[in-house]
Amino acid sequence: MGHRITILGATGSIGKSTADVLAQHPGRFEVAALVAGSDVRGVAEMARRLRPSFVALADASRQTALRDALSGSGIANGAGASAVLEAVEREAETIVAAISGVAGLAPTHAALKPGRRIGLANKESLVCAGAAFMRDAAAIGAVILPMDSEHNALAQALASGHPDDVVTMTLTASGGPFRTWDAARIADATPAHTAKHPTYSMGAKINVDSASLMNKGLELIEAHHLFGLGPDQLDVVVHPQSIIHGLVHWRDGAVTAGLANPDMKIPIANCLAIERRLTMDVPRLDLAAIGGFTFEAPDEARFPCLRLARAALAAGGGMPAVLNGANEIAVAAFLEGRATFSDIARVVEETCAAFGGAAGGEPATIEDALALDREARRIAAGLLAPVARSAAARL
Amino acid sequence: MGHRITILGATGSIGKSTADVLAQHPGRFEVAALVAGSDVRGVAEMARRLRPSFVALADASRQTALRDALSGSGIANGAGASAVLEAVEREAETIVAAISGVAGLAPTHAALKPGRRIGLANKESLVCAGAAFMRDAAAIGAVILPMDSEHNALAQALASGHPDDVVTMTLTASGGPFRTWDAARIADATPAHTAKHPTYSMGAKINVDSASLMNKGLELIEAHHLFGLGPDQLDVVVHPQSIIHGLVHWRDGAVTAGLANPDMKIPIANCLAIERRLTMDVPRLDLAAIGGFTFEAPDEARFPCLRLARAALAAGGGMPAVLNGANEIAVAAFLEGRATFSDIARVVEETCAAFGGAAGGEPATIEDALALDREARRIAAGLLAPVARSAAARL
Numbered sequence: 202m203g204h205r206i207t208i209l210g211a212t213g214s215i216g217k218s219t220a221d222v223l224a225q226h227p228g229r230f231e232v233a234a235l236v237a238g239s240d241v242r243g244v245a246e247m248a249r250r251l252r253p254s255f256v257a258l259a260d261a262s263r264q265t266a267l268r269d270a271l272s273g274s275g276i277a278n279g280a281g282a283s284a285v286l287e288a289v290e291r292e293a294e295t296i297v298a299a300i301s302g303v304a305g306l307a308p309t310h311a312a313l314k315p316g317r318r319i320g321l322a323n324k325e326s327l328v329c330a331g332a333a334f335m336r337d338a339a340a341i342g343a344v345i346l347p348m349d350s351e352h353n354a355l356a357q358a359l360a361s362g363h364p365d366d367v368v369t370m371t372l373t374a375s376g377g378p379f380r381t382w383d384a385a386r387i388a389d390a391t392p393a394h395t396a397k398h399p400t401y402s403m404g405a406k407i408n409v410d411s412a413s414l415m416n417k418g419l420e421l422i423e424a425h426h427l428f429g430l431g432p433d434q435l436d437v438v439v440h441p442q443s444i445i446h447g448l449v450h451w452r453d454g455a456v457t458a459g460l461a462n463p464d465m466k467i468p469i470a471n472c473l474a475i476e477r478r479l480t481m482d483v484p485r486l487d488l489a490a491i492g493g494f495t496f497e498a499p500d501e502a503r504f505p506c507l508r509l510a511r512a513a514l515a516a517g518g519g520m521p522a523v524l525n526g527a528n529e530i531a532v533a534a535f536l537e538g539r540a541t542f543s544d545i546a547r548v549v550e551e552t553c554a555a556f557g558g559a560a561g562g563e564p565a566t567i568e569d570a571l572a573l574d575r576e577a578r579r580i581a582a583g584l585l586a587p588v589a590r591s592a593a594a595r596l
Numbered sequence: 597m598g599h600r601i602t603i604l605g606a607t608g609s610i611g612k613s614t615a616d617v618l619a620q621h622p623g624r625f626e627v628a629a630l631v632a633g634s635d636v637r638g639v640a641e642m643a644r645r646l647r648p649s650f651v652a653l654a655d656a657s658r659q660t661a662l663r664d665a666l667s668g669s670g671i672a673n674g675a676g677a678s679a680v681l682e683a684v685e686r687e688a689e690t691i692v693a694a695i696s697g698v699a700g701l702a703p704t705h706a707a708l709k710p711g712r713r714i715g716l717a718n719k720e721s722l723v724c725a726g727a728a729f730m731r732d733a734a735a736i737g738a739v740i741l742p743m744d745s746e747h748n749a750l751a752q753a754l755a756s757g758h759p760d761d762v763v764t765m766t767l768t769a770s771g772g773p774f775r776t777w778d779a780a781r782i783a784d785a786t787p788a789h790t791a792k793h794p795t796y797s798m799g800a801k802i803n804v805d806s807a808s809l810m811n812k813g814l815e816l817i818e819a820h821h822l823f824g825l826g827p828d829q830l831d832v833v834v835h836p837q838s839i840i841h842g843l844v845h846w847r848d849g850a851v852t853a854g855l856a857n858p859d860m861k862i863p864i865a866n867c868l869a870i871e872r873r874l875t876m877d878v879p880r881l882d883l884a885a886i887g888g889f890t891f892e893a894p895d896e897a898r899f900p901c902l903r904l905a906r907a908a909l910a911a912g913g914g915m916p917a918v919l920n921g922a923n924e925i926a927v928a929a930f931l932e933g934r935a936t937f938s939d940i941a942r943v944v945e946e947t948c949a950a951f952g953g954a955a956g957g958e959p960a961t962i963e964d965a966l967a968l969d970r971e972a973r974r975i976a977a978g979l980l981a982p983v984a985r986s987a988a989a990r991l
Contacts, residue, residue: 357852361755366873371883438883448855453869454862454878457752460843460851467849474848478761483849488766488833488891496883 204230204475205292207253209285209308210299211235212243214404215322215348218465219297220247222473225482230473234288236300236308239263245270252276255291257284259304286311295473297348298323301404302529303574310334310567313343320472322348328419329522330570331426332563346472347427351420353468354446354459355428361449361457370430371448372420373440374499377412380441384503390542392535409532410506413545414499418510422521425514432515437507439497444486462486505546509553518559519573526577527552534585544585552581599625599870600687602648604680604703605694606630607638609799610717610743613860614692615642617868620877625868629683631695631703634658640665647671650686652679654699681706690868692743693718696799697924698969705729705962708738715867717743723814724917725965726821727958741867742822746815748863749841749854750823756844756852765825766843767815768835769894772807775836779898785937787930804927805901808940809894813905817916820909827910832902834892839881857881900941904948913954914968921972922947929980939980947976 206223210216216237223230232253237244239260248256248271258267261281271278279287289296289311295318298309305323310330312319319338321327326334338345347353351372359367378397379387392405395412410416414437421435448458461467462484470479501508506528513524531548534540540548553560556577564570601618605611611632618625627648632639634655643651643666653662656676666673674682684691684706690713693704700718705725707714714733716722721729733740742748746767754762773792774782787800790807805811809832816830843853856862857879865874896903901923908919926943929935935943948955951972959965 354850357756357850360757361752361852361854363872369880440883445853448881448883450880451873452875453865453873454856454859454876454881455749455752455866455873456855456881457756458840458853458855459756460853461849464849470848471850477758478846478848478850480847481849485764485845486843486849486851488835488843489893491891493888493890495888496886498884 204294205233206230206295206297206473207234207236207288207291207293207312208232208297208299209236209289209312210238210297210301210305210322211247212237212240213299213301215297215299215465215469216247219299219469219473220251222466222470222479222481223251226479233291233293236285236288238300238304241266241270245274248276249274255279255288257288259285294318294475295320297469297472298326299348301406303329303526303571306330306567306571310337313338313341315342316344318344318346318472320346320348320469324349324419324423325525327423327426328525329574330564330567331422331521333566333570335426345427347423348468348472349420349423350446350461350463350465350468352423352427352447353471354461355424355449357459357471358447358449358457359428361455362451364429366452367428367430367434367449368452369434369436369450370424370428371450372417372424372435372437373443373445373447374414374417374437375411375443376439376441376497376499377414379412379503380439382503387503388541388543392538395542405536406529406532409535409545410528413506413542414504415506415510415528415545415549417499418507418514419525421510422514432511435514437499439499440494442491442494444491444494460486506549509546509549513553516553516559518562519564519570520553520556520558520560522564522570522573523553523556523560523577524549526574527581530578530581531585540585548581548584551584552577555580599689600628601625601690601692601868602629602631602683602686602688602707603627603692603694604631604684604707605633605692605696605700605717606642607632607635608694608696610692610694610860610864611642614694614864614868615646617861617865617874617876618646621874628686628688631680631683633695633699636661636665640669643671644669650674650683652683654680689713689870690715692864692867693721694743696801698724698921698966701725701962701966705732708733708736710737711739713739713741713867715741715743715864719744719814719818720920722818722821723920724969725959725962726817726916728961728965730821740822742818743863743867744815744818745841745856745858745860745863747818747822747842748866749856750819750844752854752866753842753844753852754823756850757846759824761847762823762825762829762844763847764829764831764845765819765823766845767812767819767830767832768838768840768842769809769812769832770806770838771834771836771892771894772809774807774898775834777898782898783936783938787933790937800931801924801927804930804940805923808901808937809899810901810905810923810940810944812894813902813909814920816905817909827906830909832894834894835889837886837889839886839889855881901944904941904944908948911948911954913957914959914965915948915951915953915955917959917965917968918948918951918955918972919944921969922976925973925976925980935980943976943979946979947972950975
């Protein structure tokens, strides 16, 4: 029997790349379950290729459509929260946790089982409820494997020594599509401008977060929980080529780093490997062909979202959850044309200020984090223009 | 009692840097013995600071001078081969093996003891007798810790996975002082030109090897023995900033790398650490301040020594010892003004051709390697101009 894998967020960018990795290793893995949000056609097509035992759709209203799409395949399926839970409960050695947004919080937490390996691509599990999530993972005995290219690189670089000998870690940022833009031009940026990520192709939400550097700020918060480092032990350097993904600075002055061509299949394959690495058919990293790397300090004046994320990390408690909830509302409004790019930082900053301090302290449970997230969204929506409020309330 | 350290090659560049590392950790280490070549004043001064139990000088003719220099210090001392052997035999947990040239071969081999850690900076132990040296180290149970910045970086990067999952390793080269020179200008280079190494300050011989890229070629041969990789699994990239020292390419497409500011104290401290790293007072690596890295393929047309070293590695057997012996003679002649810079590659190439094939096969013992080295030197000296021959014969 192959190693069993369940993919949460199967039809997103990470889910599709995971399917590509599995396709390079026929017979080695078995797919236990696929979970998607509402993309019936996408998940059905993937299911016919990967032959999971079970397919779940979060959107309960599309149960019939899913059943029709899988008819004749012999693949069991269901829709709605209970179907998602059933998928998570199915036996599997590795879970790829790649549902995006706070929607991924509960299923990812439910996926924690003794001895299970969680390839973690859902940022919010750590950003909104990091202390509770890591505490529960440790208590249950689940193994968290970071799947983001930056955290995966850091985890690899960390193998070179004892965690207590780490002085700092550096995460690299591509700098996003507005890296060379002046503040006025950034303020007028449109969703189309954010879609041009220099090195990765991703979803619309993460494209905006990458353009604002909020994405990097959220990653700092994730790194804090994953690696147990304080806010002052984590920094960001802009590296537009996105080849070095993370660096560990050791107390003897040595630095170890994780590098790779920008291809999500590489960190995914790293997380799917047991003991020994998978052989991936990807181009070798050729430094002479690349010619050079550049580095610059991030500019928090032009990219205030990074400053706000650092402040939320420093404030601790529930503030990262507040930051994240407000950002989701503001980014959604921006993508729908109801807010400007500069509104994103403004709404996030004002929402965080409305809570203040540590926003009531560290959420003790996933439910607490979700409650805080809802409250942050409500306040953020109120800070958008009136026309936006009614739309945001529907989210 | 502190951890006991013996330094072979105490007054050279590595020995002095080792003393600097020890000075940063008062009370943590005990110096068992210091071994130097002929620098009485240097070793006596160091002995009065580090308080070893024993000091040995290789040069037997300076026994009285050494005794005088240490008089009143209470430090036992001796000169000549038997004194060096006595130093090596003294109890010590770690040996810094930093005698330069083939002179280091026998003492470094004699230093192999069960459980002992050998911080290996003597290239020739691996270049001339790598198979025998690594076989004997394994049989005896000595632990070889590479102290060169490149191999130390590779050893750290290698910790991220299983050695069998390594596809290739890349060593970086500064490119040396002639990196941007055309072939005609390189041919006319003088010893003064080679003294301007872009990133490290080192001895005259290694400066020439760095300028010719022979140094990098010798390091490829060392890497072959240290890490068990074939000639086609090892390559070189020119990286003038010398911040990335080595990269390990894994079969999943991930790459791990060892970086550090160019400071020999960093890899030395890494080798002196037991389990946990030493805390070193060195500047943090600041990528944004550095601004960028550049990379280029090495040019074996302008730097034929790298090509010759690769050919010797591919030929295997005794050829690396022949290459090294011929290079030492040619470099000595160049430094003494008896040969041009381009004579170095010519003499090495012709000496290797005179042996041919694998130069009689892998030396089975250190003595065999030394015999091959002497024969290579004899032939190389004969290939220099007549005026050079008599001088070379004295070496």
